[in-house]
Amino acid sequence: MPNFLTDHEHAVVSAAADRLIPPVDAHPGGAALGVADYVDNLLGAFTFDPPLIFAGGPFSGRFGGEASFSQFMPLSPNEEIAWRTRVEGSRGLPGREFNGPTRGWQDIYRAGIAALGDDFCSLVGDEQDRRLHEQPELRRTLYVHACEGAYGAPEYGGNRALAGWHAIGFEGDVQPRGYTDDEVTRRA
């Protein structure tokens, strides 16, 4: 069940993520990596308490230690201002507009997805690319989020089954095991 995106919007984000990060060979691509879930967790971050902004620490449990990334950390009041403004926009609130108004990601996604058209998911790839190019703010925002979702820690919602890291040959968060001196110094 999505946190912010509708099922249709979720499907559009997935389809668009696969144009920006298409599957090739051993790389599953943005859709299969769960980029839409990552985006949905970010846009809906404040439907959780603590919000899904800073994952916990020190260890994920993937290389030993107790798994603690999934226990997100509380924000300070000022951090909440910054992250609510990014996500929701400044909405005319003086506390968020000390340097002027900010358009939020929720609005960029909602309006941008609507502008891609109801038929976006059923289009051929070239046409999807053409429509994405006509929505540069959405495309730019989604690309950064797609990279975060594809190659960030899975606790944020993407990098499903660590397939993003496996595809590119990255071991990920290795604490507390770390690497032996030999693994650092020798040719892989």
Added chain:
Amino acid sequence: MPEPRDCDAVVIGTGPAGATAADVLTSAGWSVIMLEKGRNHLLSLEAPYGPLGHVSNDEIKFNRRHFLGPDPFLEPRSYRRDEADGDRLFAGDVNNLPSTVGGGGFHADGKLPRFRSVDFKARSELGPIEGADIVDWPLDYDEMEPYYAEAERLIGVAGDANGNPFAEWRSGPYPMPPGADMFGAVLTTEAATRLGYHPYRAPTGVNSVPYDGRPACNNCGFCAFYGCPIEAKGDPVAPLRNALRTGRCEIRVDACVEQVLLDAAGKSARGVRYRDIAGVDHEISARVVVVAGGAWETPRLLLRSEIANSSDLIGRYLMYHFQTFVIGQFPFRLHGHRGRSVTHLHDDHMIIDDDVLAFARENGLPYFRGGLTEHGGGGSPVMEGIYTAPGLTHTREMLDSKMRDRLWAFTVQGEDLPQITNRIDLDPSVRDVHGFAAGRATYDVHPHEVVASRYMAPRLEAIMRDAGADSTFVASSPPLEGDRAGTRSASMSRHIMGTCRMGDDPATSVVDPWQRFHDVENMVCTDSSVFPTSTGYGPTLTIVALAIRACRDLAGLPKLTSVRPGS
């Protein structure tokens, strides 16, 4: 009867500069209150002051979401090259160093070189360069040596005392041997050696063996721009924990100093006023005020306070390191994500030889100096993705990883000459979340930095190719547009220096040789604001050594001395 005060010293900032001050002053019996405008993720403020568990191998949290602050939305900074650019080119993230307990030490990968003798005496030994105000420091290497040695013991530096032929004399070995060599650095140091350069194992403030109650580094690779989840990095947890353990140090977080307060005569500080997270103002009275906010935030605070500026030099002589990046792409994977981010250095590009002099003269300079060259690994995966174009190119390049796993990089921390027009001041309209004027950098490069970079780059590309790279390219920070700093991006350097320069003469400097403000007798600056020149070395060890020296003097402790071997 003197009026009772809240503490002996209030220390503004908890990075290496403030942490060292707190350690020295509390060890001398002083009571200290430290004020940090950011949050605390470094260590518990309750005995036994253990780790909090907030630090993790998490690229999103640390590199994408400003976990260590400053969040550029809450604390924007602005940038322009000169007045002709208008009030600013843009505002946002400009040279952001962590705004959190631990400051810049939190995220640094802890390369901690000493300066050399000539770095303190560039004016008298090398001479002036037109358009810059190169001056000697009011102290020299021999005087600094025992403070460097003490700083290395305090932080815990691992290194090889015999590795660098250009290094200055030392009174003793490093506290620890070097850690594991990164594979890519093995290749580039062998190539550099073949081509006549002198690479060596980087002195690093990361434990190679258990030290000071903290474990040895386990090479996780999340080093530069992260904190250490296992406390293998000594800076600045070691001095902060020392200070807390005396029971005489209190750290207040989310405490943004609004103003340093002077007495009625205006010659002496009586304390500070700060704003807490609820927006409530508080005053702290103290015998001594130590400003240690770093070379960006310190002048911003002093300009906001409108004090100590009879010289009109506060904020001026802003220096970074001019960074030349020489990138090599290899036909095989180098796993640069394992280890301490950078494990080797060479100093050769700071040595002025006949070739350098000839190139300098061809370009209208009497001489130039480059900087320390770091042999380091590539970026992290999210960053690699964002730097790659979307579409099929993205996936093919990520699978191939020539911008991360097959990448090796030289980063030269090039000396940046002091120019009076390069400065930090207050932006006329951009504000932070507290309503205070944002700091603004006005900065352009001197031809010295550009010429030095153009001289070094092809030589470093030759090393990279000899090491096995199939292709190389060069970039710089700040990026250049012609011979000027670029308009689209500020310097990315996190080495910020020189905005309250140290000297004997109150007309030409802001603080005296013991880092006390000429205009305010009981106020001391312990951060890199005091640097008269930038040298080509990372600033942190020198910040800490100077802070030990200044604060020992402040507390009436004897000067440290050392013996030169063989003398």
